[in-house]
Amino acid sequence: MRSATLMILAVTAYAVLGILVRLAGQTLHPFEIAFFRSLIGALFVVPIILSVGFSVFRTHHPKLNMARSLTSLIALLAGFTGLAYLPTAEAMTYSFTSPLFVAVGASLFLAETVTRKRWFAIAVGFAGVLIVMRPGGELFHPAAIASVLGAAGVASSSLIVKRLTGKDSPATIVTLMSLAMTVLTLPFAVVVWQTPTVDELVLLTAVGVVGTIGQFALVYALRISDASLAFPYIYLRLPIAAGIAFWLFQELPSAATLAGSVVIAGSVLLLTRADPERPSGGGSV
Helix, strand or coil, rough: HHHHHHHHHHHHHHHHHHHHHHHHCCCCCCCHHHHHHHHHHHHHHHHHHHHHHHHHHHCCHHHHHHHHHHHHHHHHHHHHHHHHHHHHHHHHHHHHCCCHHHHHHHHHCCCCCCCHHHHHHHHHHHHHHHHHHHHCCCCCHHHHHHHHHHHHHHHHHHHHHHHCCCCCCCHHHHHHHHHHHHHHHHHHHHCCCCCCCHHHHHHHHHHHHHHHHHHHHHHHHHHHCHHHHHCCCCCCCHHHHHHHHHHHHCCCCCCHHHHHHHHHHHHHHHHHHHHCCCCCCCCCC
């Protein structure tokens, strides 16, 4: 129940985060939004540092933490680009492909055996991506590629987080990543910098607060339960985000988005049944 509650909190936070990025992206570049998300997230770990002390920086896996920061940088920049420029439901649907990338990565980089059933599930999932993306069609947007790249970054980051939670505390994981991400996103933000207005600062602050809440909830959920149990909850993001998007933008998911999301969800379900111990990649940044 604790894990389920934390996952629902994380998924809701990330659904709201997508809407906030969409709103901020109407006037600001996604790279600048990503920097403020990291900066404000870093400010929220200051109380942790003050209460725990410098021991919060003590990690058993410095290289893994750096790798997680780099993969999260890709996930953040690419994912925010998709959220800013694509219909909300479409951008959320692409994020569902993270478990597929987890399975592919395990095969390519960890030399794990992939059964025919798993390869079939992966192929079906990416067919669902093509249904949503409609490459070559009039409605195709280049930001769709960024969203898929962001999902790959999330998958890599989620695998690393699961390994880190076995040794490092959630406070250490979140603190190190928040500080590293602030430094890593700064050069990208400088290139496209536009001084935010007061209203934009309010939105950017909300992005940082909601994103940090989602990150803490996800890390604690992965710490107390198997990652495979988390995967069903990621699909709550779509109805939550789509409902808010309809309320704010009168935006309804297209038939292709709905069809593709069903295909992707079905493929991930098949993949999870084929290998229930595989981390779901259901996280975010």
